Amino acid sequence: MSRFLVERTLKAGTNAQATSAVLSRNLRQQIPSIARAAGIYYYTDDGREVIDACGGSAVACLGHDNARVKAAVQRQMESVPYCHSQFFTTRTSEELAMKVEASSDGKMARLLTLSSGSEALEAALKVARQYYLELPDPQPQRIHFIARTPSYHGATLKTLAVGGHLSRRALFEPILSDSSAKVSQCNPYRELRPGESLKTYVARLATELDDAFCRFPAGTVCAFVAETVTGASTGSVPPAEGYFAAVKEVCEKHGALLILDEVMCGIGRTGTMHAWQQEKVVPNIQVIGKGFGAGYVPISGVLIDHEVNKVLESGSAKFSHGQSFQAHPSACAAALEVQKIIHEEDLLANVRAMGSRLASALQAKIGSHPNVGDIRGRGLFWSVEFVKDNNLPFPAERNVGYSVHELAMQEPYNLCVYPGKGTVDGISGDHVLIAPPYNVTPGEIDMIVERLAAVLFDFFREDRDMGRVDPRQW
Structure with missing residues (x-):
């Protein structure tokens, strides 16, 4: 489990169990509460504005307030x-x-x-x-x-x-x-x-x-x-x-x-x-x-x-x-x-145009990162697969994809991307998925990629104890 996830889990402790009657995915983890959502943004109870770059799980294809x-x-x-x-x-x-x-x-x-x-x-x-x-x-x-x-x-x-x-x-x-x-x-x-x-x-x-x-x-x-x-x-x-x-x-x-x-x-x-x-x-x-x-x-x-x-x-x-x-x-x-x-509204044309912009921006900003193995997708449906040396996956227990998501959700990034694990063989391998709404704008695409690049730079630079590779010349 990553340091980011450990800190959040310990912070929640038994309090999360005591304050919620929801049978959630993780009974010990405290997750943000959403006060409202509009367009490409979530607004949390603690006052943060979070970019929803993945539509939840590629769901919110028209944004949140149509x-x-x-x-x-x-x-x-x-x-x-x-x-x-x-x-x-x-x-x-x-x-x-x-x-x-x-x-x-x-x-x-x-x-x-x-x-x-x-x-x-x-x-x-x-x-x-x-x-x-x-x-x-x-x-x-x-x-x-x-x-x-x-x-x-x-x-x-x-x-x-x-x-x-x-x-x-x-x-x-x-x-x-x-x-x-x-x-x-x-x-x-x-x-x-x-x-x-x-x-x-x-x-x-x-x-x-x-x-x-x-x-x-x-x-x-x-x-x-x-x-x-x-x-x-x-x-x-x-x-x-x-x-x-x-x-x-x-x-x-x-x-x-x-x-x-x-x-x-x-x-x-x-x-x-x-x-x-x-x-x-x-x-x-x-x-x-x-x-x-x-x-x-x-x-x-x-x-x-x-x-x-x-x-x-x-x-x-x-x-x-x-x-x-x-x-x-x-x-x-x-x-x-x-x-x-x-x-x-001819949104399929925008999906194709903004998808092309998203693909180009991802390649330009993170394509040379040593921990980015592959950037792939179609339309507004893209993923980034993470690797260590020689394109090998990180061990499953390190939970890299979810840990990237956890860091991205925090200040100053305030970005929600969809994490995946078992990418290579159902057990090992990690990726995050990006699936913004069909009416996303060029400025929003650029902001998503800028924030994701910042997340990856900070994430893979920080924890040497996780066996991660330093960015070197990236």
Whole structure:
């Protein structure tokens, strides 16, 4: 644990336990209390103004005080705040589904709205299973899934089982199902071999996936699950060119579906409404969340393509899944307004322009830092991976990514970035993720990078006892 985290934890002590009834992520850690939020800023109870450079976890894609979204939620609450989706539909949920379907260029057919990314990925796995049961010639033997390591697809037991993030799985391994297999991540920075071309690398990964299918009895895998651009697990790693085309070819060879997890990277975050649109590969099932409702409401979604929809419609015409807050009218109202704002204000153009500015500024300010191994991303979805000598990761127990976040949150930096650990193999490796709102300004981009550079310079200079490398000539 870093000195910064130790000091804050000791300062909180038992007082944090005594003053809070919240079952929080860390029962001994005292975290700042937010009084209000506006634009790109948080304002804490102790009077600080903190730049939210990551939208929480890439959620707040319109900033924190969008009047249109708040008004849309209020209007919905005044008419129909809630109804059960088994008994009623609403104009709002119907319009939202049509809007999202249109944003896929008509490639996707239906939308299921839920409340969190974990719920949505869980439902996506159930859709895949039911698809094979509803075929004219059913395939009930399809019970397996293949994913990547490291990867993260949710906090429920099944999504943890499918995911390949070892540290997040560790406590629950004994009760996780064993019906999934793992293949390597697509990460040229970490996995490209000396002298290997990207084309050869992609072919190698496709062969590995094909081999993974063959480890199961023929025709027993439901789907391959992957983030189009990785999020919390490995930090904004975009796929190598041709990777998903090769992956889909392998899936089709084995009669399996392709599920793309775009909970973090979707709905405009990488510069197109759906990250797969840049890959020119259409998933059979897609999961969205986080920026879908821009943080104003909890909402996520599952999209199915026309093939999956056709099979379900021709079979039982039912999806065997239901939740109390499915298609929640107030949540759908917020998400619908978010989609309208992104379109009407041409925010995807700003995502691309400000993303380019962010990438250039990060490279200019910290690209030569000896503890910065890689700067990567797309649109307004960027990560910085930290290393020690020879691009080796810091030991997991040093918690470098979170410690950088902890320091950044303090005076004089007042910067919130999203920390990640297990970046390399699910245990070791650290990064921080930067995901400002789609309407971020050039001045705000420059300020984020300036403050992050100051944080890194001070952090890696200070603690020699952590085994960190001095900045030397940086």
